[in-house]
Amino acid sequence: MLEEENYKESYEEKYKESYLEKYHEDKKKLWKAFIIILIVITVLFWVVSYISKNALDKLDEKLSDDSDVESEAVSDVVMASLENQEVQPLSEWESERQDIFNNLTIPEDDCFSVSDCGEGIRIDGYHGTATKIKIPDMIGGKPVVEINLMSNFVDAKVEVIWLPDNVRSVEILNLDTMTAIRIPDGVEHYRFYGCDSLADVRIPKGATAIVEGK
Numbered sequence: 001m002l003e004e005e006n007y008k009e010s011y012e013e014k015y016k017e018s019y020l021e022k023y024h025e026d027k028k029k030l031w032k033a034f035i036i037i038l039i040v041i042t043v044l045f046w047v048v049s050y051i052s053k054n055a056l057d058k059l060d061e062k063l064s065d066d067s068d069v070e071s072e073a074v075s076d077v078v079m080a081s082l083e084n085q086e087v088q089p090l091s092e093w094e095s096e097r098q099d100i101f102n103n104l105t106i107p108e109d110d111c112f113s114v115s116d117c118g119e120g121i122r123i124d125g126y127h128g129t130a131t132k133i134k135i136p137d138m139i140g141g142k143p144v145v146e147i148n149l150m151s152n153f154v155d156a157k158v159e160v161i162w163l164p165d166n167v168r169s170v171e172i173l174n175l176d177t178m179t180a181i182r183i184p185d186g187v188e189h190y191r192f193y194g195c196d197s198l199a200d201v202r203i204p205k206g207a208t209a210i211v212e213g214k
Helices: 002-073 076-083 090-095
Strands: 112-116 121-126 132-134 142-150 160-162 169-173 180-182 189-193
Parallel strands (some): 121 142, 132 160, 142 169, 160 180
Antiparallel strands (some): 112 121
């Protein structure tokens, strides 16, 4: 009987030791797995952060490049006007260019594609035949306040444009036949892109460029 009890105690002790060894071994494996997972998560976090930072840097660089391209597309005359701190009075500028702005044609209202922009009329296209034009002050009883012309929406090879004093925003794209434009002092925003022949322009003091995306 005593021998049987001793055998039982020995068996239980060995089983207990075996269980404890397995428990500690499993615990070590769990800790190793946890540390490996933690390392993988940390590495992934840094990789994602690095990729995101590079993507943002490239986006900033692209936006900067787009801005540079837009500046390069503006003629040297426009850039010179922007850099001129003392803007010549409009009346003086006009009097020096009387030969350019002589014999302007005022097109009929139906020569223009227009849209209502709230404060007045925006001109989106010109379908007349005259190449030296004076934009009317009013179309359909509303003041012309914005000019948004692209070459695709201009039928004639327009060379000279006279803008009325109501205009507050000017955006002309790829109109490479335009050589001169009269911009009133009230203009607040402007953009000239692809107007490579533009030789006579005066940017009012305080006017700001319309940039991509705005």
